[in-house]
Amino acid sequence: MSKDTLSVTDNSTGKTTEFPILRPVHGNPTVDISSLPKDLDYFTFDPGFVSTASCKSDITYIDGGKGVLLYRGYPIDQLAEKSSYLEVAYLLMNGELPTKAEFEDFDAEIKSMSMINESLKSFFNGFYHDAHPMAMMTGVVASLSAFYHEALDMHDDEHRRLSAHRMIAKIPTIAAACYKHSIGQPIVYPRNDLSYCENFLNMMFSVPAEEYVIDPVAVKALELLFILHADHEQNASTSTVRLTGSTGANPFACVAAGNAALWGPAHGGANEAVLIMLDEIGSVENIPKFIAKAKDKNDPFKLMGFGHRVYRNFDPRAKIIREMCHEVLSNLGEENPLFELALKLEQVALEDAYFVERKLYPNVDFYSGLIYKALGIPEGMFTAMFSLARTSGWVAHWLEMMEDPSLKIGRPRQLYMGAAMRDYVPEAER
Numbered sequence: 171m172s173k174d175t176l177s178v179t180d181n182s183t184g185k186t187t188e189f190p191i192l193r194p195v196h197g198n199p200t201v202d203i204s205s206l207p208k209d210l211d212y213f214t215f216d217p218g219f220v221s222t223a224s225c226k227s228d229i230t231y232i233d234g235g236k237g238v239l240l241y242r243g244y245p246i247d248q249l250a251e252k253s254s255y256l257e258v259a260y261l262l263m264n265g266e267l268p269t270k271a272e273f274e275d276f277d278a279e280i281k282s283m284s285m286i287n288e289s290l291k292s293f294f295n296g297f298y299h300d301a302h303p304m305a306m307m308t309g310v311v312a313s314l315s316a317f318y319h320e321a322l323d324m325h326d327d328e329h330r331r332l333s334a335h336r337m338i339a340k341i342p343t344i345a346a347a348c349y350k351h352s353i354g355q356p357i358v359y360p361r362n363d364l365s366y367c368e369n370f371l372n373m374m375f376s377v378p379a380e381e382y383v384i385d386p387v388a389v390k391a392l393e394l395l396f397i398l399h400a401d402h403e404q405n406a407s408t409s410t411v412r413l414t415g416s417t418g419a420n421p422f423a424c425v426a427a428g429n430a431a432l433w434g435p436a437h438g439g440a441n442e443a444v445l446i447m448l449d450e451i452g453s454v455e456n457i458p459k460f461i462a463k464a465k466d467k468n469d470p471f472k473l474m475g476f477g478h479r480v481y482r483n484f485d486p487r488a489k490i491i492r493e494m495c496h497e498v499l500s501n502l503g504e505e506n507p508l509f510e511l512a513l514k515l516e517q518v519a520l521e522d523a524y525f526v527e528r529k530l531y532p533n534v535d536f537y538s539g540l541i542y543k544a545l546g547i548p549e550g551m552f553t554a555m556f557s558l559a560r561t562s563g564w565v566a567h568w569l570e571m572m573e574d575p576s577l578k579i580g581r582p583r584q585l586y587m588g589a590a591m592r593d594y595v596p597e598a599e600r
Contacts, residue, residue, distance in 0.1 A: 176201050180210050196231045196240070213583045225412060226574075229262060229566055230403045234480040239487065241401060242266070250490045255396040256280065256366045259338055259562035262401055263569055276335075277366075283339035284360035284369065286347070287317050294351045303348040303554040304433040310344050311337075312426035322420045324572055333421040334565040341561045342366065345554045346373035352550070367392040370558070375546065387501045388545050394494050395538055398487040399556055401563030402480075407431040407438070411564045412571050413580040421568055428564045429557050438553040441539030444475040445508075445549055453507070454514045465524050475536030476519060477529070487534040495537040498544045512540050 175188040187209040190202040200223045206212050216222045231240040239246040242261050249258055253267075260268045260276050268276060293313060297306050315322060318336060321329045347357045350373075358373040367389050376382030402408070411428040415421070432438035451460045463471040478485050499509050516532055519525045542552055571577060 178210070180212075185210060196233065213585070215585050219409075224404060224409060224580075225571065227404070227567065227570060228265065229570060230401045230563070232403050232480055234478075237484050237486045239402075246398065246486055247490055250394055250397050253397065254366070255393050255400065255559070255562075258397050258400050259566075262562050262566035263334060279335055280339045280366070281360070281362040283336050284343055284362070286340055286343050289317075290347075291357060294347055294357070297351065299352055299354060301352070302433075303345070303352065303551050304429065304438075304557065306348040306351065307344055307554055307557060308426050308429045308433070310348075311341070311429055312423055314340065314422040315420045318422075324418060324420070330421070330569060330572055334569055337421060337425055337565050338562055341558050342370040343373060345551075345558045346370060348554060349374055349548075349551055365389070367396065371545075385501075387498060391494050391498050391541050391545065394491065395541060395555070396559040398491060398534055399538075399559035401560070401566065405437070406434070407560065408564060408567050411568055415568050415571050416577060416580040421565065424568055425561060425564050428560070432557050432560065433553060438556045440474065440533075440535035441542070441556070442549050442552045444512075444536050444539045445543060447474040448508055448511055448515070451511060451515070454511055457511075457515055457518055461518060461522065473515075473519065473525075473530070475539075476525065476532055478533045484529075484531045485533040488532050488537060491534055491537040491541070492532070495541050498541050502544060506544075509540060509544070512536075 174191050176191055177186060177188050179186040187205070189205065192200045192202055194200065203214060206214065214222070229242060231243075232238065241249060241258060242265055244261070244267075249261075253261075256277060257268065257273060260273065290310060290313070293310060294306065297309075314336070318333070321332045323329045343360050350357050355377060358376050358378075360369050360373060364372060364384075368384050371384055371388055371392065372382060404412075407428040410431040411424045414424045414427040419427075435443065451457060460471065460473075463469045464473045496513075499506070499513075516536070519530070519532065525531070539549075539552055542555060543549070547555060
């Protein structure tokens with residue numbers, strides 16, 4: 171076997187074949203098994219696709235063992251400290267950080283596209299006031315293709331660029347409108363004199379009757395949260411966007427599909443689950459009891475917001491967001507039992523040998539929900555906030571996929587375990 175191939179022999183037939191080994195810039199070497207059915211008449215079985223690379227990508231890299239997250243090669247901590255969300259969105263889509271002139275043009279175009287069609291107001295009015303924001307967002311995002319069908323030629327570079335920019339520009343307006351509808355307030359129009367995150371906060375919390383003062387700490391926190399959530403490699407929602415896009419579906423339908431996948435509590439609802447857990451614990455005095463429950467294998471209780479499927483070390487995003495969480499809570503200048511409970515739980519878990527040995531450290535979801543709640547964003551909007559931030563990653567992956575000349579429609583195989591072939595039995599003989 172050469173160093174660039176993997177030789178495989180079928181012991182039942184004696185047939186041997188070789189598969190190319192693809193060597194990435196970072197990460198594990200990957201075996202190209204695309205010829206496996208043709209060469210050996212086999213498929214592979216990989217539930218959850220945990221060992222399968224579904225695509226080649228230049229966008230994001232994660233090393234779960236070392237706690238590394240890179241956007242286009244840039245460490246997440248550097249971007250979190252020095253960049254802005256809109257600059258990160260440009261980076262994800264274009265592969266390089268923008269020059270000053272490039273960013274000014276990008277920023278101006280995003281602002282010019284931030285309004286939504288007035289007809290969408292009646293669309294929002296079709297939802298019950300207590301509809302989940304993700305239900306509204308999924309429907310409204312999918313409907314955008316009905317307003318911009320003149321630029322949906324997915325083989326046209328300019329159409330793709332316009333669609334991607336429109337999606338990033340309009341998603342804050344849509345998310346804020348979902349919230350306003352849920353509380354019976356008028357939709358607030360975007361303002362081009364505000365930054366991306368300032369604009370979102372203004373659309374969320376301002377009302378026509380009085381002036382709204384934007385808190386700079388809130389803007390800083392939102393920028394950080396959006397950067398940390400902008401992309402995370404081939405997660406469930408991003409893979410859904412890619413799978414949907416592989417059919418040639420328009421980008422708004424693809425992002426709506428990603429939105430629906432993110433809605434699942436196992437994916438985008440984790441930060442909301444943290445607050446539900448804190449409500450269940452109730453008070454600092456109850457922490458030891460619930461820590462014991464979390465250690466008990468026979469108890470279904472779990473500490474939400476601790477550990478991560480990908481990261482086998484500390485979530486690098488959690489290290490960054492932890493400081494911001496404390497800054498936001500300090501900025502409130504008032505005591506809050508829920509926040510005190512969360513911080514005490516964090517301290518106990520970080521000092522407990524059971525959690526330390528298993529590397530069950532607080533992850534980004536543990537802190538993000540606390541920050542959103544501190545900013546006045548209701549729990550029902552948490553997943554919508556995640557969707558807003560992740561949209562830049564979704565469109566970046568969609569653009570990359572659509573520019574790939576080797577693009578094929580996604581078609582996973584299966585391991586069929588049903589009945590063997592059999593003949594139809596007439597009703598009278600059953």
